[in-house]
Amino acid sequence: MTVNATPGTLTEQQTQVLLGPISPKRVRNLRGMSHLEAWDVRRQLIRVFGFDGFTIETQALELVAERESRTGERSRWTVVYRAQVRLTLKAVDGQPLTVFEDAAAGDAVNQPSLGDAHDLAMKTALSQALKRCAVNLGDQFGLSLYNDGSQGAVVLRSLAYMGAPVADSEDSEVRPEPTPATPTPVPQQAGTPPQADPPRPGAAPLAGxxxxxxxxxxxxxxxxxxxxxxxxxxxxxxxxxxxxxxxxxxxxxxxxxxxxxxxxx
Known part of the structure; x- marks a missing residue:
């Protein structure tokens, strides 16, 4: 296959892949929520840029919290880490293309082993930070999934590489990114202890x-x-x-x- 590229730029083949829609086989869906696995992000980086076409550097990895809870003689561990990652991409001639940086937190809750808790929390934080870096590469790395889980291409074209701008008639409707809802505090009567989990109308009695x-x-x-x-x-x-x-x-x-x-x- 012929590789057409100006030194220090993406090839035509790389550009075509990056501007295409994501394969549904790569999208994991649980109860309507869509996401990519971290290992699949690495796989796609290799496919598009080559084994030596990118580097992933850990800029920071910080322990945020470590908590032990005991039940009798048994200990359970909850650990939280924050990771900052840098993703550097290279052209086929080895020249740098661009750099992305992002950060994420990851936790491990109620683990029986302190070592496993640290390992899981670090791995989760690093994986999430990498995925946030890679999403800047567009639809092949999950950008469209932020638009209500859409698997159709949302970038379509880029004036930096080819063609006319995207027309309004073919552009995707933009929906807000999903965010966790914030519970409304329930006022407490004076002299009563605060409720950690206020009951909802019609809900079952609170458990212990x-x-x-x-x-x-x-x-x-x-x-x-x-x-x-x-x-x-x-x-x-x-x-x-x-x-x-x-x-x-x-x-x-x-x-x-x-x-x-x-x-x-």
Missing amino acids: PAERQAALDAMWEAARAVGFTDGLPVQFQQSFGHPIEQGTPAEFRQARELMVGGAAA
Whole structure:
């Protein structure tokens, strides 16, 4: 195959791939929320730029929090890291093309091993930061998924490389990026202890703190196992009609079963 490129630029073939829609096979969908796996982002970087066509550098990796909780003689660990990553892209002749930097936080909740908790939290933070860098490359790296999960190309063309500008008639409708809902505080009467989880109209009685926390931790652990931590808050709100902070143990267990079942499928 002929590679047509000016030194220090993308080839025609690279440009065509980057401007095309993402393959549905690469999109993971759990209960209506779409995202890419971090390993697939690396695979696509290799496909488009080559094994030596990019570098991924960790600019910062910081421990944000480490918490131990004990039940009898057993310890469980919750760890949070923040990562900042730099993605550098190269042309086929080795000259640098561009650099992207971004940051993300990652957690590991209720882990029985402190080492595993640190490892999982670091890996999650680094993976999320890489995906945020790569999304600047457009639809092949998940940009369209921010538009309500669309798998159709949203960039279409770029005047830097080819063709006329995108016409209004062919442009995608822009929808807001999903964001977790913020629960409305419930006023407390004077002299009464604050409620961590205010009851909703028609909701079942509040469970004990230990039962609720165990179900919540299990749900987040399942979300991390399938790479769905970013999308879980929005999807939970859409599925149950209220934010995670107001969820019940039964809802947490149902959400976990859906994610575990989706991963098994």
